[in-house]
Amino acid sequence: EAAVTQSPRSKVAVTGGKVTLSCHQTNNHDYMYWYRQDTGHGLRLIHYSYVADSTEKGDIPDGYKASRPSQENFSLILELASLSQTAVYFCASSWTGGAYAEQFFGPGTRLTVL
C-alpha cells in the first residue's frame, strides 16, 4: 500500500482557473511538503506543514496556497493558474523536520496549464 498518494495524477487547467491538488499520507508523519519539478530540474519547495491547520512558505510560494485540514491531508491550491505553473508537483512526508529525516514522496501530479 502506497503511503503517500496524490490526486489527480494529471490535470489540464485553463489559465486563470482554480486548481486544487490533494495529498494523503498514511505514514502518521507530522511534516508534509509540496514540491515542484520542472523538466530537467530538481525539486523546489513550495509550502510545508508540521501540524494540522498550519502551513509555512517554502522557497517558491508565490501563486500558491496550501491547506492542512488534518495530519493525513495536505492540499496545494492555485487560485489563478498561469502558464508558468505547468510542472509536475510532488507531495512528501517525513516524521520530523529535522535535518537527518528522509522524506517519502508521492507519485506526482502532472499539471498542464493552457
Add this chain to the structure above:
Amino acid sequence: AQKVTQTQTSISVMEKTTVTMDCVYETQDSSYFLFWYKQTASGEIVFLIRQDSYKKENATVGHYSLNFQKPKSSIGLIITATQIEDSAVYFCAMREGGASSSFSKLVFGQGTSLSVVP
C-alpha cells in the same frame, strides 16, 4: 545559502559495471546531511542513501555507496554491478542542521540521468 550542484547531465554505462555520479554542495553550516534519491521512469522518487556530515565513514546500502570528501564539499554516489533497472534520474540533496534541528529544508541538485545498457 545552501546549494547543491550536479554537473553530469547524463551518463551511459554497460550493465554490470560500476558508475560514479558527482555532486558538490555549498553550505555555511558545520552540520548537515546529504541524501541521494532515485527517480524512476514512472516518476516515482525513492530515498536511496544518506551521509551524515560528522561521520568519516562512507555510507553503504546494498550496491549503493558514497564517496564523501568533506574538504572538497563533494558527495559522489557509486553504484556497483549496475543493472538495467538502475536506469533512472539520480538526485543529490542536502539538509543543513544538526541531528536536533527542528526543521531544515531539503535542497536538491539538478539530477543526473543514468542509462544502463546491455
